Amino acid sequence: MRKFLLLLTSLLVWCGSSFAVDLNKATQAELEALKGIGEVKAKAIIAYRNKNGPFKSADDLDKVKGVGKGVITKLGADVTIDGRPLGIPIADDKPAD
Secondary structure, rough: HHHHHHHHHHHHHHHOOOOOEEEOOOOOHHOOOOOOOOOHHHHHHHHHHHHHHOOOOHHHHHHOOOHHHHHHHHHHEEEOOOOEEOOOOOOOOOOOO
């Protein structure tokens, strides 16, 4: 029974760590579950997103009050922007001049 519980716990931890939170869709509770993000930062992320539109890159996240490079580094692979890792910017819809 112990081995089964250990296996089950390991599986749950592995599965839980393989899902990234999308900054443009995340709820406050989903954001609060991330390393380095509590209630205040989660609310600030949502407020910034509501005011300025969807995040396009980690540079946008860096503009959120209370979220700096250190927090962004901690988030690592736990966060995506529209399915892309933080380091990959999303192309604008505007055509190039």
